[in-house]
Amino acid sequence: MDFRARKKRAAVAVAAAGVDGLLVTHLPDVRYLCGFTGSSAALVLARGGATLFTDGRYTAQAKAEAKGTRVVIAKKPAVAAACEWMETAGIRRCGFDAAQTTVAVLESMRKAVSSGVRRGMFVSVGSLIARLREVKDSDEITLMRSAANLGCRLFDGMLDYLEPGLTEVAVAAELEHAARLAGAEAMSFETIVASGERSALPHGRASTVKLPKRGFVTLDFGVVLDGYCSDMTRTVHLGRALEGEREVYDAVLEAQEAAVAAVRPGVTSGDVDEAARSVLRRAGLDKYFSHSTGHGVGLEIHEGPRLAAKQTQVLEQGMVITIEPGVYMQGKFGLRIEDMVLVTATSGEVLTPSVKAWIEL
């Protein structure tokens, strides 16, 4: 990982925000900037350098993971130690991320510096590091390809496993077991297995319901590899389609593919959302598409950009996003199809190439 380049880009953003330094406390941001994965951490970016504060439990780990970043082992909470250090270092305007800082932590930051400098010391500067993280560097893209690939292999394996009468939790258990054995550190989020009528739930956690003889099964899952999340959804059909199911499936697939085809640098995330939504609108199904089209993914399962109606954020080369339209008809059935897509120089590259055509098992 090229932490040096990341810290450099961060330093540019800090300078542009008009502050002397930045206090980073959101753990995925800390990991992004220096590699440290411990649970107690505060990173200060200032004066062209970075200093990581953590506590005695992490002495060895910090040294090993945060190579190239100065490490301070503090006796007090990492945030307080970082703030005291900044005061001593002469930093008088420190940026912080209001979306990742609780009111209580801000209070502890204020208390850690002397009253003479407290006023004006801490400045909310937006989510600078989260914004940097939206555009993945080549190391990250390599890891995310691996995670996405593993997700596809696991899905393909499930096609041999799925059959009527299995409970949804048994399906989730099998998938998660295979993921672990294949090297996943964790699942990206609670595995969704939603079958039969439950397929109409956009977030149907695996339940003890049994897979039907005829009906949809939606699998939405992801694996974490080296900290990076994958995310994909496929909906397959057990037995022959019932009336109307095939038509809805084809409409969702067309919407999904239209949105993927709309991805390229320079378009807005709202344009991509509209590409999916307009297909479903023409099919009279848009009222059943009750969520947004996608989200960025990386060290966290949900990152920027957000792909939703009217969003104006412009897609950039290197972003990794999901495209996941769905249709949910309460009491009947539902389905969703989701890929991870890399924004390349000219288009969107699907990182999760598992088959999307209608599958009948």
Next chain:
Amino acid sequence: MDFRARKKRAAVAVAAAGVDGLLVTHLPDVRYLCGFTGSSAALVLARGGATLFTDGRYTAQAKAEAKGTRVVIAKKPAVAAACEWMETAGIRRCGFDAAQTTVAVLESMRKAVSSGVRRGMFVSVGSLIARLREVKDSDEITLMRSAANLGCRLFDGMLDYLEPGLTEVAVAAELEHAARLAGAEAMSFETIVASGERSALPHGRASTVKLPKRGFVTLDFGVVLDGYCSDMTRTVHLGRALEGEREVYDAVLEAQEAAVAAVRPGVTSGDVDEAARSVLRRAGLDKYFSHSTGHGVGLEIHEGPRLAAKQTQVLEQGMVITIEPGVYMQGKFGLRIEDMVLVTATSGEVLTPSVKAWIEL
């Protein structure tokens, strides 16, 4: 679940805090008070009633889960809708939990009310609901017994499975698979499997290292049942003990049992910590006991009270805590033994009765 009684207790705490209402946004607190488990929620306690704000994705779920609580489906973010509603309802001093509210959310709360009432409207009142949640009611104790029992059955099952040459992740995968099939919704936290030299890591996530022919294996894991977490740790030995291992094991076990024996209403959490720590001190091992003795557990894996040196919080009947001393000798070995313990009227009742005596496999 007796949500009515919980809301009543909460109303008393709100009145005692000297505010007209409380805005609850921490999702486990919302679930505790009304049963709702959706990801978009704000609950207002005011004027002897409770009102849940969520969005259109959760219409059916909120109705089903939050019976007995008024539900408002909002078009705007739940927090903003709740604040506007409070202004209309004439609430002029609203408490909030600074430890669970980001600076950005507080800003959005302020923006949601008109400038005439903004000043003095939002008052940090501590973690009122988290404090209530420390003492479990009988429904919760029933659920936590079930979760703890399931943990024990899973551990017992692992005794037949563990053998040299298996990777730590294979062990975690087996355990998690069995947990899922037995009905666990999720694991309480990332399963820890730490073997051989890695047993000296207090938080050794399962790795691709293979279990040794001779050495310790520490399993620290929990399951979630109906939202409630279990938590337990056992350390077993593969093959015959190497020099010194048995003595350290016995000291940790003695420390753990001493702390369990110290549990009763009226003692401080620091007393319980000291009961464990003093045993290890006498054995000359306290410098290797590098963390606190335990924590409360419930809807979240880490809740109050915190059992650490010099903590003055008094234990109360109905609290469910962990007792988990350990010894970690870098480069050699380590071990930890952890139970969940219910504070009864007179003592501590171990909810995780799996065998703690030395096990050699």
